[in-house]
Amino acid sequence: MTQQPFAGRGAIDLSALKRPAPQPSSTPSGGGGAATGSAYAVEVDEQNFQTVLQSSTTAPVVLVFHSPTQAPESSQMAADVADLVGQYDGRFLAGLVDVDAQAQIAQVIAQASQLQQLPVPLLMVFLDGRPAIQPIPGMVTRDELSTLFNQLGQQLTAQGITGRHQPLAAAAPAEGEEEAGPDPRYAPAQDALAAGDMDGAVAEYQKLVDANPADAEAAAGLAMAKILQRTHGVDLNEARAAAAAAPDDVDAQIMVADLDLLGGHVEDAFARLVELVRRTSDKERDRVREHLVSLFAAVGNDDPRVLKGRQALASALF
Known part of the structure; x- marks a missing residue:
């Protein structure tokens, strides 16, 4: 798998979603840490989809579209992504989209990508609310995923992109304490x-x-x-x-x-x-x-x- 440079493209139109998304917050909602076993991964649904994408203004968001019924192996790939992003201390946030349960999100992404049907599995990386690299369809091995994240991390450093996501499972700071930010x-x-x-x-x-x-x-x-x-x-x-x-x-x-x-x-x-x-x-x-x-x-x-x-x-x- 070759390296894919960051390249801005059009933002995703979320108007087709039936449910209004909540107002953006500093951390995507939705029990991501408990559901995925990673402090930097979240199960995506129609309620938190917009917030997850908007968090890509802080640091890249990696969306993985998988299907336990259509392609059971794709769910293992999603789990690998969720596990691997945890090794980068907030440089990436993984958003896992079960297309069986979230068909509307899959439809929105397919339309935005000018596809008749979304391939499963599919990996997309968003930065500033826009796809940052060409979507990657098909199974990607754990080693290839690790390589991809290492390459993207290098490009972030080279481009001076320093933001980090806050861990989803982190406890709220005590009164009078400030939330931890990027290492000064x-x-x-x-x-x-x-x-x-x-x-x-x-x-x-x-x-x-x-x-x-x-x-x-x-x-x-x-x-x-x-x-x-x-x-x-x-x-x-x-x-x-x-x-x-x-x-x-x-x-x-x-x-x-x-x-x-x-x-x-x-x-x-x-x-x-x-x-x-x-x-x-x-x-x-x-x-x-x-x-x-x-x-x-x-x-x-x-x-x-x-x-x-x-x-x-x-x-x-x-």
């Missing part, structure tokens, strides 16, 4: 990214890593910010031509690997540097290896492609 430690780095200040973002993430080397989110942010810093203003076609003309030029190959990773061609980026490790030696080899490890950090050490990349690197080294 990351705000300076994320603000720098949003402003296009890559040098500032690198400096801020470096401070966080220096203060706590075990902070995986800061380490990943630092690695991605450095990639954005290195590739800023670089012409992709010129970089590819330079790399093709000099296959053993470490700088040229590293640049194309960085650009490939940013473009979603993660496995191509890894493979390019693994092969370069095979062809180099001594200090050059160490440099390529260290750079490849930094790309692993940017993607995320739990990503299946990183696990395969580490295996390939080990094979190339030994």
Whole structure:
């Protein structure tokens, strides 16, 4: 499954729903935490559909349309989505739509997507109330879902989109306490990214890593910010031509690997540097290896492609 960049499209027309949606609130209604077993997933019905979509103004909402009767396996995919989004601490909210019980919602989405009938399963990602990527029909494995969320998370960071959903199952704050918001430690780095200040973002993430080397989110942010810093203003076609003309030029190959990773061609980026490790030696080899490890950090050490990349690197080294 290839990476799909965020791209704004038309908003969904909710006027066809029979029941009026409630006024928006900071957290979608509807017992989502208990029903799905995840603090960041909610069962969607006609009453809370609009509120769920409106919460995508804070951070992306992942809608999964499934059918226990038409395609029982699709409900397992919905459960996988609900479970996986919980690993991202509010970066995503999952909305699970049982099309057997919510035929009207399925009809609205089908009409908005200019489809005669909604395919099941179907995964859609919304940002600011609009589809953010091309809808993904058909079964998606748990590993592919994890890859998708990792890629989307990288794009959010690169675009300076820092909002997070509040956990649905969280207890209400005590009187006089404020609700927890996004971790303020990351705000300076994320603000720098949003402003296009890559040098500032690198400096801020470096401070966080220096203060706590075990902070995986800061380490990943630092690695991605450095990639954005290195590739800023670089012409992709010129970089590819330079790399093709000099296959053993470490700088040229590293640049194309960085650009490939940013473009979603993660496995191509890894493979390019693994092969370069095979062809180099001594200090050059160490440099390529260290750079490849930094790309692993940017993607995320739990990503299946990183696990395969580490295996390939080990094979190339030994």
